[in-house]
Amino acid sequence: MNLNDELDKPLMGRSCDSEQPESSTLLEHRTLGLHKKIQARTRWSLYLHITTLIITILTWISLFIWNQHERSISPFALIERGHCGWSVEEAKANDCVYDIMMSSWMPRPCYDEELSESFLRANNFTYWTLNQGGEEVPEAEVKKGEFDILFTHGTYHYQHCIYLWKLQMKAQKSAVRVLDSISRSQAHIAHCQKLLTPDLSSHTLYQLQSKTGTPIHVKPKRQTCWEG
Numbered sequence: 001m002n003l004n005d006e007l008d009k010p011l012m013g014r015s016c017d018s019e020q021p022e023s024s025t026l027l028e029h030r031t032l033g034l035h036k037k038i039q040a041r042t043r044w045s046l047y048l049h050i051t052t053l054i055i056t057i058l059t060w061i062s063l064f065i066w067n068q069h070e071r072s073i074s075p076f077a078l079i080e081r082g083h084c085g086w087s088v089e090e091a092k093a094n095d096c097v098y099d100i101m102m103s104s105w106m107p108r109p110c111y112d113e114e115l116s117e118s119f120l121r122a123n124n125f126t127y128w129t130l131n132q133g134g135e136e137v138p139e140a141e142v143k144k145g146e147f148d149i150l151f152t153h154g155t156y157h158y159q160h161c162i163y164l165w166k167l168q169m170k171a172q173k174s175a176v177r178v179l180d181s182i183s184r185s186q187a188h189i190a191h192c193q194k195l196l197t198p199d200l201s202s203h204t205l206y207q208l209q210s211k212t213g214t215p216i217h218v219k220p221k222r223q224t225c226w227e228g
Helices: 003-008 015-071 088-093 113-123 156-173 186-195 202-209
Strands: 079-083 096-099 104-107 127-130 133-137 149-152 178-180 214-217 224-227
Touching (some): 015 156, 079 104, 088 096, 104 224, 156 178, 156 186, 156 214
Antiparallel strands (some): 096 104, 127 149, 178 224
16 A cells, blocks of 8 residues: 555544534534524513613603702602601501512501502512522512511512602602602612613623512611602
8 A cells, every 4th residue: 555545544534424414413503502592682682672771761751850840849848757767666666668669668658559569460579588599588578578688580670760760750640749768869860760771781681580680678767758
């Protein structure tokens, strides 16, 4: 056998030729799977972008109306309708109610039970003791407001801000405007406006889909209900 015959032989023998179709098919399956994942992620990102854009526009409109209305009212006209103090014990003594959607104890005159319950039913949140899951806590226990911190779905934070916005809109339409100190807070309004600004980063998308993406707290911070 001469040198040219040796050079013409395949390095790995004939087995390489027999394996080539199988490798090609595997590669095609992987490529197709990756393509489907990219398409699904693109659709989700587009949906999130459109939704957050609509919410942001509505929030900006409500903030503009709210600020215009605030300027027309003297701060000295506000009448306190109750507060929740600085502890769970004080909140209970003051007849406050723990509102899951506000992640806070609320004075009863400022607690919108109908709106809060409608948000809870629509979202069907689950609650966990740890940010990695841990033990699931029934909603009835959460409503007692006797925990330190729990974790719920990543969409909760966004729903909380929309809930706050709806409270503001209802108060504006009411003949007697009664609204809590959190909903009146310009800092909190600015926080929600920033949160609802479209953000398609991988971290945000992951948090939105996480069942424990949002922590909720219970410690009262003297939330006050104001009329006026």
